[in-house]
Amino acid sequence: MKKREHRETVVAYVCLAPALILAVVFMIVPMIMVFYISFSNWDFVNPVKNFVGLKNYVYIFSDEKFLKSIRNTLYFAGVKIPLDLVISLFVAVLLDKKIRMKKFYRVSYFAPVVTPMVAVALIWIWLFDPTFGPFNQILSFVGLKPLKWLYDPNWAMPSVILFSLWKGLGYDIIIFLAGLQSIPTHLIEAAYIDGANSRQAFFKVTLPLLSPIVYFVVLMGIINSFKVFTQISVMTPRGGPLYSTGVMVFYIYQQAFENYRMGRASAASLVLFCMVIALTQIQKRLGRKSVEYS
Amino acid sequence: MEARKSVKKSWYVHLLLFTGTVLMIFPFIWMFLSAFKTDLDVFSYPPKWLPSTWTLENFPRVLEMVPFVRYYLNSIVVTSSITFGQVFLSILAAYALARLHFPGKTAVTILLLSTMIMPFQVTLVPMFMIVYKFGWIDTYQGLIVPFLFSGFSIFFLRQFFVTIPKDLEDAAKIDGCGYFGILFNVIMPNSKAPIGTISLFVFLTHWRSYLWPLVVTNSPEMRTLPVGLKYFVEEGGTQYNLMMAASLMAIIPVLIVYIVAERHLVKSTTLTGLKF
Structure with a gap:
């Protein structure tokens, strides 16, 4: 018996060894290093690295670009998440009805989700082109003033948000649709029997029952908004006019791989991490208030 | 009425x-x-x-301007290696965590779970420095090896592996199966759906991976498709029709897979709860 247990332990660690080694080298060590580097003046060109205390943090918090990158990230999250929530829930409710061509609709709303970000961002760069792009053509066709889109400090971020909404909407629609389909129909019918109209049934029964999914979508929205980088880097390679689209990951990228300031980049990374943690905690608190029927 | x-x-x-x-x-x-x-x-x-x-x-103009075929091959090599390696290593680790008893299990579980605390974007800089120390900048190893481990994949599979009835395992034991025999003949055949789902998910995630290949590759020969496309825009300027041809070539295979496997893909998305 003892021997068998011993053998089981050996087998278990043989199975776990590759994963454990990789986890330590590429995850755990970097997690510790990021703290260490943020307190040092590691600039890659110069191999000497000294402990500099809070200098990197002082630097980034007095760097106008970094402060702007925080504002830009919050702007992105603050505009994108609510819009995404409302639109995707609305479309999901429509798709939940007994209608024909359901599959066709679902496929087309989900198509942008599966296509590679960079490839579709290329398309939108042209759509947004102030002179040769179809968006401005449509705007002037309906009698509106053409915009400079990605070239206008006030419109660059909304343009990127518009693109990101288009790209991600299908995902949340599918999630909401799955949620709506899991709601027992007798609960909704009961509300109708009690004299509720369809609006009341939606806001008083369906929506509270969906609250765990709304919570999930908002949580993922927050986390993903703080990680946003690809579309920024492709559509506005320099962070947009007047750094109007420079988000936090973009700032980290520039500090680390354009300026080779690893210390500053690491300090900014940790600020990003703390903000994600803080926001998700706040959301957890708020989320607890939501109604639940079991 | x-x-x-x-x-x-x-x-x-x-x-x-x-x-x-x-x-x-x-x-x-x-x-x-x-x-x-x-x-x-x-x-x-x-x-x-x-x-x-x-x-x-x-289309030929794009192929003349950039090594597009090479980008494609790089993406295929890197993404397939990550998918195959990560899923295989995750199966092994998930098996140990789900079905075996051994001292230190709690500690190992906590260690592996803790890797999921920080998003990749936060540990990007030290990860890059480690890969740099290994001399793996601008190599396939640099693109592949850091992603052979994924805490998410391990715990996703573990959650399915624990539900397989113990009786099946016992029956295999009586038939003379060892630990690996059980894994390959009992656990894996009974987990085809979750293994398929996670493979698809890992593949799609890394097929579109952008930030890491951007920082870890220098030469055009090592670029993957997303990074290659980005430089194509930067260097090619506003030759929109060429951009669209390049984009079309990058999107078509994905769209075909999507239309064929739509149901499976959507299910896999809702199941893993992660965004590509």
Whole structure:
């Protein structure tokens, strides 16, 4: 018996060894290093690295670009998440009805989700082109003033948000649709029997029952908004006019791989991490208030 | 009366959904049409929606300007290696965590779980420095090895592995199966769906991976498709028709896989709860 247990332990660690080694080298060590580097003046060109205390943090918090990158990230999250929530829930409710061509609709709303970000961002760069792009053509066709889109400090971020909404909407629609389909129909019918109209049934029964999914979508929205980088880097390679689209990951990228300031980049990374943690905690608190029927 | 009402209602539902669909598909249609436009059509004002003459010239021009085929091959090699390696290592680790008893299990579990605390974007800088120390910048190892481990994949599989009845395992033991025999003959055949799901998910995640290949590759020969496309825009300027041809070549295989495996893909998305 003892021997068998011993053998089981050996087998278990043989199975776990590759994963454990990789986890330590590429995850755990970097997690510790990021703290260490943020307190040092590691600039890659110069191999000497000294402990500099809070200098990197002082630097980034007095760097106008970094402060702007925080504002830009919050702007992105603050505009994108609510819009995404409302639109995707609305479309999901429509798709939940007994209608024909359901599959066709679902496929087309989900198509942008599966296509590679960079490839579709290329398309939108042209759509947004102030002179040769179809968006401005449509705007002037309906009698509106053409915009400079990605070239206008006030419109660059909304343009990127518009693109990101288009790209991600299908995902949340599918999630909401799955949620709506899991709601027992007798609960909704009961509300109708009690004299509720369809609006009341939606806001008083369906929506509270969906609250765990709304919570999930908002949580993922927050986390993903703080990680946003690809579309920024492709559509506005320099962070947009007047750094109007420079988000936090973009700032980290520039500090680390354009300026080779690893210390500053690491300090900014940790600020990003703390903000994600803080926001998700706040959301957890708020989320607890939501109604639940079991 | 009831029937008429529902027809009327569904008419307006269809109008809304169809308008939405047009907005969602419009960029793809624009890309498709524009990939066949001549330079003259691209820079005409107001913009032309249909090509005045359809040309196939753009595709060979893209291939001449950048090593597009190489980008493709790099993406295939890197993504397949990550998928195969990560899923295989995750199966092994998940098996140990789900079905074996050994001292230190709690500690190992906590260690592996803790890797999921920090998003990749936060540990990007030290990860890059480690890969740099290994001399793996601009190599396939540098693109692949850091992603052979994924806490998410391990715990996703573990959650399925624990549900397989112990009786099956005992029966295999009586038939003379060892620990690995049980893994390959009992656990894996009974977990085809979750293994398929996680493989698809890992593949799609890394097929579109951008930030890491961007920082870890230097030479054009090592670029993956997303990074190659980005540099194509930066270096090629606003040659929109060529951009659309490149984009079309990158999107077509994905769209085909999507249309064929739509149901499976959507299910896999809702199951893993992660965004690509």
